[in-house]
Amino acid sequence: MGKKPKQVVVLPCSGIGKTFGALARETAYELVERVRPGLATLTCLPLLVINDPEAVALVTENPVITIDGCPKDCAKKSVEAVGGRVAKAYEAIKFYKEHKDLKPEGIAEVNDTGRKLAQVAAAEVAREVDKLAAGEGE
Amino acid sequence: MDIQVVKVGIVSCSGEEIPEGTLCRLACRKVLDERPGETVTICLPLFIAGGEEERTFAQNYPTITVDGCDKLCAAKATEMLSGKPSKSLSIPEILKKHGLTPPTKLRHFGPEEDAAVKAVAEEIARAVDEVLEEE
Numbered sequence: 670m671g672k673k674p675k676q677v678v679v680l681p682c683s684g685i686g687k688t689f690g691a692l693a694r695e696t697a698y699e700l701v702e703r704v705r706p707g708l709a710t711l712t713c714l715p716l717l718v719i720n721d722p723e724a725v726a727l728v729t730e731n732p733v734i735t736i737d738g739c740p741k742d743c744a745k746k747s748v749e750a751v752g753g754r755v756a757k758a759y760e761a762i763k764f765y766k767e768h769k770d771l772k773p774e775g776i777a778e779v780n781d782t783g784r785k786l787a788q789v790a791a792a793e794v795a796r797e798v799d800k801l802a803a804g805e806g807e
Numbered sequence: 808m809d810i811q812v813v814k815v816g817i818v819s820c821s822g823e824e825i826p827e828g829t830l831c832r833l834a835c836r837k838v839l840d841e842r843p844g845e846t847v848t849i850c851l852p853l854f855i856a857g858g859e860e861e862r863t864f865a866q867n868y869p870t871i872t873v874d875g876c877d878k879l880c881a882a883k884a885t886e887m888l889s890g891k892p893s894k895s896l897s898i899p900e901i902l903k904k905h906g907l908t909p910p911t912k913l914r915h916f917g918p919e920e921d922a923a924v925k926a927v928a929e930e931i932a933r934a935v936d937e938v939l940e941e942e
Contacts, residue, residue, distance in 0.1 A: 683821030684850040685832045685839075694823060698914045713824045715851045715880035719887065743852035750855050777836040778829075778914065 676710045676731050677798045680748060682738030682761070683714040689761040690738030691779045692787060696761065697736060699791035700798065709798050717747040728753035732801040734794060736761055757797050764790040814847045815935045816868030818885050818892070820875040821851060826910040827875030827898045833916060834927035835873055838935065841928075846935060851881055854888035865890030869938045873931060874898065893941070894934045901930045 681697035684690030700709040710731075716724035728748050735744035736759045745758045764786055765773060773783030819835035822828015839846050847868060853861040864870065865885050872881035872892045882895040902909055905926040910916065916924065 681823060682850070683823065683852050685819055685821070685836050686848060686850065690850070695914065697823065702913070711823055713820070713822050713828060713878075713880065715821055715884060716878065718852055718855055718884045719878070719880050721878060721880075741850075741853060741856055743850055743856040746856035747852045777833045778916070 675802050675804070676727075677705075677708060677801045678728055678731050678733045679709050679711050679736065679794065679798070680714055680728070680733060680744045681711070681736045682744055684738050684743070685777055687738050688773050688776060688779065688783070689765070691775055691777060692764070692773045692783055692790070693736040693738045693744075693759075693761040695779050695784060695787035696764070696790040696794060699787050700794055704791045704795045705798050708802055709795075714744055714747055717751050720751060725751045725753075732756040734797055734801070735759065736790075736794070756801055759790075759794065761790070764793070814845055814868055815893075815938050816864055816870035817846055817848045817931065817935075818851055818864075818870055818872045818881045819848065820873060820881045820898075822875035822880075823913075825875055826912055829913055829916060830910050830920065830923055830927060831873050831875045831898055833920075833924045834931060837924060837928040838931045842932065842935065845939065851884055854884055862889055865892060869893040869942055871896060871931065871934045871938060873927070893938045896927075896930060896934060898927060901927050904930075 679697045681693035682690040712724045734757045737744050771786035773779045820831045849864045870892045871894045873896045874881045875898045
């Protein structure tokens with residue numbers, strides 16, 4: 670019998686002021702709903718801010734990938750603040766820099782082009798999810 | 808000379824895990840876009856990840872928190888890390904008051920969710936008016 674795969678927590682930026690925050694969220698949703706459902710999971714970032722026991726346990730007992738929307742790195746810092754270790758930290762702008770033909774727009778939610786970029790980004794992050802779930806890269 | 812309050816701070820639950828969180832973000836964003844001269848926001852995790860300027864947000868602005876569930880992250884985090892909010896709104900209570908059903912998806916809101924976004928945004932805008940009147 671094979672080893673049960675771990676869950677991998679994907680935590681996006683919480684911002685409502687920047688396009689790349691919305692891109693980070695869209696990428697995380699793409700991962701947990703479509704690309705790696707059941708394997709990738711997320712929690713509300715503010716739950717870490719208030720030290721919610723369940724959310725803290727989730728990020729301290731599972732590998733965590735953060736996707737931040739700006740250089741303030743709230744997602745990464747919030748995980749570290751509760752004692753979690755971030756296995757891989759992304760800044761969402763990286764995905765746009767690598768795919769300049771897909772310029773995202775929108776702040777609360779990204780436009781169709783942003784959704785396409787999120788699909789590309791999710792495929793890249795999924796490879797990291799798979800590695801972490803297999804116990805690599807920790 | 809009296810100091811005039813220029814802007815009201817709005818702190819949104821980001822609730823990435825629940826549909827009400829998305830509703831919260833969209834409604835807060837709508838108010839921020841419609842009333843740019845009177846409102847300002849902060850990303851909630853900046854209370855931890857940011858610097859002194861972010862942590863004094865609720866001391867610098869009368870603040871309205873908007874939460875998507877009974878964990879009340881926005882209200883608790885604001886009070887704990889920045890300052891007591893002037894008002895705290897709850898999405899479930901607003902939806903109940905307006906007889907609206909909670910949204911069921913995390914993203915890509917469309918016409919089906921418009922009524923809920925509008926109702927929550929109106930309640931936030933009303934709270935902004937009340938805070939401005941009180942100050």
